[in-house]
Amino acid sequence: MTVTTPDSFVDDSLAKRNALLLALAQAIGGASASIVIATAPLVGYSMLDTDKSLATLPVSAMVLGTAFGTIPAGMIMRRYGRRTGFMGAALLGAIAGLLAAFAVFQDEFLMFALGCCISGFAGAFVQQYRFAAADTASDAFKPKAISWVLAGGVLAGVVGPQTVIATKDLFSPILFAGTYLAQAGLSLIAFFLVAFLRIPKPQRHSHAQAGGRPLRQIMSQRRFIVAAACGICSYALMSMVMTATPLAMIGCGLSQNDATLGIQWHVLAMFGPSFFTGNLIGRFGKERIVSIGLLLLAGCSVVALMGVDLANFWIALILLGLGWNFGFIGATAMLTDTYRPEERNLVQAVNDFLVFGFVAAASFSSGALLNVYGWNTVTLLVFPFVVLCIGLLIWLAVAERRADTTA
Structure with missing residues (x-):
């Protein structure tokens, strides 16, 4: 006779331990991204003698590294387990920080961009922390486990910028060299945190056992097309404006600390609402929440176009984070409606690759746009893409309503 244990009596002590470790690792190791975002355009700008439009290349390299790391991260952890993958990525992040610091000392732009790219590759593993927190949790505790890790993401938005402020002048007059040494140190702290994880390796299945529809059939669905387009535009527009903002703020006479704190508020706005975004989606529907996000992105541009005071930049960055x-x-x-359980890993990996590929292109182009056409052009470009995505959402709603009436 089999006795089932109610969720209220399930021992989630291991899941809580893992979630706490991952939340701390997210707060420490996850700060690398905000460090690069806040400083890399400024470092790149100072290194370049002629073509300043390439100043945002290091941030683009980080995002591209994340795009290229999404699929290998899944493969490595599926074969060797979460802990091994996270520990290896933390060491790689430390190497990336050391390489970037050395490049700053040597004034080597391409080497610095390579260090940022490697940091992004390691960051692809950090993106998996929230999923790992749910691996050992009961169904009742999974949402809380994910929330704990998201809380770590909020803290990362503070740790990164504060690290920049504390270390940027450590080796003055060489700015930010100490910041990237500190980034390497943060990655090593994350290494020791994830070393204490206890997550069993997943069982591996052959491709034949996994099954699922052809990828082309999945991607041809209306809902997939609209979900992917809205996800790409939301992330790419955010990246384009965010990457250009520190340079624009410095160009308008504001200080480096002002720019760094602006990125801090932006990252907090990105992750802070995650605690209740799921509830809002459940109450108002996925499409409405996406539409609100797109309108917030447009609102960011409106505020940015109204002036170049500190308040304009900071409010715009907060709206940008909320919109993202x-x-x-x-x-x-929305994307989760388009695939079956056995198709999940492949579709998620392809979607992330598309998203981060476009994000890398957006962050790279933002430097050229800012240098050649100015801050107003960067912000104006948000509007046509917002209109496009809202049009796609309307098209999807009409098509699905027609399908329901004819069914």
Whole structure:
């Protein structure tokens, strides 16, 4: 006779331990991304003698590294387990920080961009922390486990910028060399944290056992097309404006600390709402939340176009973060309607590759746009893509309503 244990009596002590470790690792190791975002355009700008439009290349390299790391991260952890994958990525992040610091000392732009790229590759593993937190949790505790890790993401938005402020002048007059040495140190702290994880390796299945429809058939669905387009635009527009903002703020006479704190508020706005975004999606629907996110992105541009005071930049960055949260998380929720359980890993990996590929292109182009056409052009470009995505959402709603009436 089999006795089932109610969820209320399931021992989640291991899951809580893992979730706490991953939340701390997210707060420490996850700060690398905000460090690169806040400083890399400024470092790149100082290194370049002629073509300043390439100043945002290091941030683009980080995002591209994340795009290229999404699929290998899944393969490595599926074969060797979460802990091994996370530990290896943390060491790689430390190497990336040391390489970037050495490049700053040597004034080597391409080497610095390579260090940022490697940091992005390691960051692809950090993106998996929230999923790993749910691996050993009961169904009742899974949402809380994920929330704990998201809380770590909020802290990372503070740790990164504060690290920049504390270390940027450590080796003055060589700015930010100490910051990237500190980034390497943060990655090593994350290494020791994830070393204490206890997550069993997943069982591997052959491709034949996995089954599923052809990828082309999945990607041809209307809902997939709209979800992917909205996710790409939400993330790419956010990246384009965010990458250009520190340079624009310095160009308008504001300080490096002002720019760094602006990125801090932006990252907090990106991750802070995650605690209740899911509830809002459940109450108002995925498409409405995506639409609100797109309108917030447009609102960011409106505020940015109204002036170049500190308040304009900071409010615009906060709206940009909120718009990304609603737009990207809502689009991700829409994507979950397009695949079966056995198709999940492949579709998620392909979607992430598309998203981060476009994000890399957006962050790279933002430097050229800012240098050649100015800050107003960067912000104006948000509007046509917002209109496009809202049009796609309307098209999807009409098509699905027609399908329901004819069914």
